[in-house]
Amino acid sequence: MEIRNVAIIAHVDHGKTTLVDNMIYQTHVLRENQEMGSLILDQNDLERERGITIFSKNISIFYKGVKINIIDTPGHADFGGEVERVLRMADGVLLLVDAFEGPMPQTRFVLQKALQLQLVPIVVINKVDKPNCRPEEVHEAVFELFFQLDATEEQLNFPTYYGSGKQGWFNQSLQPSQDITPLLDGIISHIPAPQVSEGPLQLQITSLDYSSFLGRIAIGKVQRGKICVNQPVCLVAADGSVRQAKVKELYVFEGLGKRNATTVEAGDIAAIVGLEDFAIGDTVADIQHPEPLPPLEVEQPTMHMLFGINNSPFFGRDGKYVTSRHLRERLMKETEKNLALRVEETESPDSFLVYGRGVMHLGVLIETMRREGYELTVGQPQVQVKIIDGQRCEPYEELVVDVPMDCASKVIDLVTRRKGTLLNMHTKGHMQRLEFEIPSRGLIGLRTQLLTATSGEAIMAHRFVAYKPWKGAIPSRINGVLVAKETGTVTAYALDKLQDRGIFFVEPGEEVYGGMIVGENNKPGDLVVNTNEGKKLTNMRASGSDAAAQIIPKRRMSLEECMEYIQQDECIEVTPSHIRMRKVILDAEQRKKQQKIMAPSE
Template sequence: MLLNLSQKCIRNLAVIAHVDHGKTTLVDSVLKQMGSKMTSMDTLALEKERGITILSKVTGIPYKNYFINFVDTPGHADFGGQVERVMNIVDGVLLVVCGTEGPMPQTRYVLQKAIRAGLKPIVVMNKLDRPTARPGEVESKIFDLFCSLDVKEDQLDYPILYASGRSGWVDSCIDGPRQNCSPLLDKIISYIPHPTEQETGPFRMLVSMIEHSTYHGRMSIGKIQQGELNIGDLLHVPGENGSKLTGRVVKIYKTIGQDKVEIPKGIAGDIVTVAGITAMVNDTISHIENRDLIKPIPIDMPTITLKIRINDSPLNSLEGKKTSFIALKERLFHEAENDLALKVKEGQNCMEVSGRGELHLGILIEQMRREDFEMCIEAPMIVTIEDDNGNILEPIEEVIVEVPSDYQTAVTEQFLTRLAHFEDMKEISSTHTRLTFYTPTRAMMGFKAKLLGITKGNMTIESHIFDYQPYKGALTRRTSKCVIASSKALCTEFGCSHLEEKGLTFVGPGMNVYEGMIIGESQVDSELLLNPGKEKKLTNVRSVQKDDYFKLTQHKVFTVEEAIAYINEDELVEVTPKNIRMRKKELNFDLRKKASTQKAREN
């Protein structure tokens, strides 16, 4: 079939949804029923651990006399750049909405991107096997969502399918037979238009994704915008000032399930993988005689920036192999080539990395530490812009919180202390309330964990960038003071028992600490110095009371995102393959005190 594929037999669509609404599970069920050996579209280790999609991926299945290309996209707002860059390689979208939760903030975001790109949507109401599903109410909310966007008449006339991705069925009516996913594939063929790219003329393709092969090196994935591609064709990457690179096509692949299938040629409108020429995301690959550039879809700007530098702590180079600034610089610039939402530039003795949010940058740092990198990270800063009058504008997020009604007052008070604007409150059941706030992005850093503590975990919270508004004023990142290690030591049970008396602990027995390292949180209003390596003095007097074992509680273990959100401007996060530590920028207590006194005099 792949040898005689025509443009009218191709369907290209992206699967978009809010996080955890089941789009990847739905695609997995379709692939499984079509005979694919692929167990899951989420192939990265971090994707499997966290249960979220991080990278957009292309797969395809032959069905009847057609070939359907699926592009699975992330559902989290921090990875919105992965969604934006694939909108120009598809001709329609599959909008997956949970039958219980209904449309959520990210649902609106991804649908808005599809509407602006002029794509036709198919709505799939998922998770209808749940007893809490409310299809009638959710269907009304979906229609309201479409009406609130600038949709065309043909986009508003969307079909709705009813599904359970986990159970492996899709139906065109809510009380259908619920046997398999064939109704979904039939609807894709009948409703999503086939590609209409020009089949004649010199070859052109916009690179939307990059893959790496141990044999071919970097391979480019994209939709052929014009012409035909054959093995052996001489191609180049045209730039504004001439060709950047030239190369000859070595292999052309189609993705079926998880397998790469070699094909002799690619036709206009099809999504293919090309080996033999080196290009970056958003580059145009074309025939050597064609110098026209394909205009890419613009990407939303980043919202927060991190300064990353080499690890200069007393424990540096003990756990990681990649500790040099050159290795750090090369790795970050390499990541920026593939992730258009990531901006990287070299600063003074550091690398400045800008991304969409804590999770976006936290996932990158977590990947790097698993690659044996060591680094130190400064407290995050927001990315501001200036309006025409020179006023500074900062990103504002729309935050939607669903909490038990008993906690709504406590949650509202916490938001108001963080420069938030209370927008709306709605009772969604007899026991739960939905609260809507508009709050600065910087106020949300580390805030979700605090809210989970207040509500004892009985809360759902979602947010997305809503607008840029005038700077809201100063905000204290953390009010609590820290317990600092007074010297380099190996933590003992006796020393940790004294640390536990001060408040929350960040280290446990057997862990190495050094002077200036943050080892706990204090309940007093000043910074405390403590030696967690202190040992109990031995005496000749025996006593039952004195020989009691120390009963220590489990110390808090931070993730990368939690540690970045926790630190203040005078602190750093030390990331190594085995540990995540927090420390003061200036490790020596006397020098810190001297600098603090001098700063107070200047103010």
């Protein structure tokens, strides 16, 4: 049977998952009466809520007697680790580009990885039905990008398809076709069949799955040889150690699920049950000739946060898993499948340093953990600093912001204040595209400010470039916070009297504790306030003073907004039901003493 292994890569929101939906419906993977809606592969709750792909997925379709294994990859830069490892299973890539936006920072990142692995590209220019789209200009920009990334002569000779995932057609011209069959024909004719070399079994584990019945399942492409059920194999780890194992069950991908198989030939993607203590990057090899494949290399994390147990007065109210042992086990389990994540133990047994690719990468981990029933506290995100040639260096990112022309000056002002440098500025339709180089530290909290300054019109994207010399202090939050004085329930009477002090994050009836952040001060510096004060009741009544309190609605903040908001002396308490910001030191007197100790050293 002929096989094609193809990965779909693109910048976030350029239409990868919608294209996969079209392929599924076109090849009748679903029954006639089975309606799955849109975004079929984004089944995770977080993916549905955020409208992005977070985890890569494998499916297969059959077209004209050829089995096409499709790998849907994430588009956001923070989940680049997912893309880097799953590209090893592919022989070609569909590079999806928005017909209006053109190549974006993440397009460059994923394309560079694909070209380095010598994968054969097909360019798909999507969303040509959008107003102001510019497919010819975008095609030239994609060619320029290939050239900049040192593509080979064969890779530069890529075929291009135009179409609309929403309308369900793709063609080599801008004339709409009936469906996406021209693109499927293109995959069969342009993407090569897997190259199979002679020799004993070799399969590199590039992905993990988990079943409550079968346990951990190893997924990878059979590079050479074949693998069979009940076959004794060797598991070669990254450190060179060799262990014997046995294949208990074998599966191949078929449609949206998996099908039992007795043998999987070279070139196909297999899911193996029965291996124990394996990690991503390990090689499943022949027991007589255990030859390992080159280890998987994933770019290192650029940001870290301190994860600790929840030690607030409300500890243990919501969560099932609250101890440091639970926290440690969960974080170590995450590192097995999340290659871009690293966990280090600290001097305290109750806290761990967790390294990731960015605020969203770490935010998705925290959000997943709280939904599983964990309680924890997390500190302010910090960038990873390195000493290179005796010089202190920090990560820099390429930042691209698309804004209406009248907002461009506000964006330039905000980014340059955070040590960003404007590299390029050009007009794209009725929008202005601004390209900056900025330290990763400058990005923390920038998205909220940009959206506020541009009335929600700014679209920003960024990708890691390199480590460069430290750029000095970056201005952080100007306003102080309002901190609760004592534990109790917030009253409308107290909030009404305090409303001129700032904006509140709590509302009447909520429980607070001493040291919890309940609002933002209108001025610099922190202010301790009593939000629990009740009205003194008397038998005297007055017509004006007894009117109902008019309370401004509280400001609601998402987990990522909280992560970008807090300062070094603050942290976030995360439980299944609540996200609360608080001071690291809850007692007001202790905080004052700490500030006096810290003052001379600054």
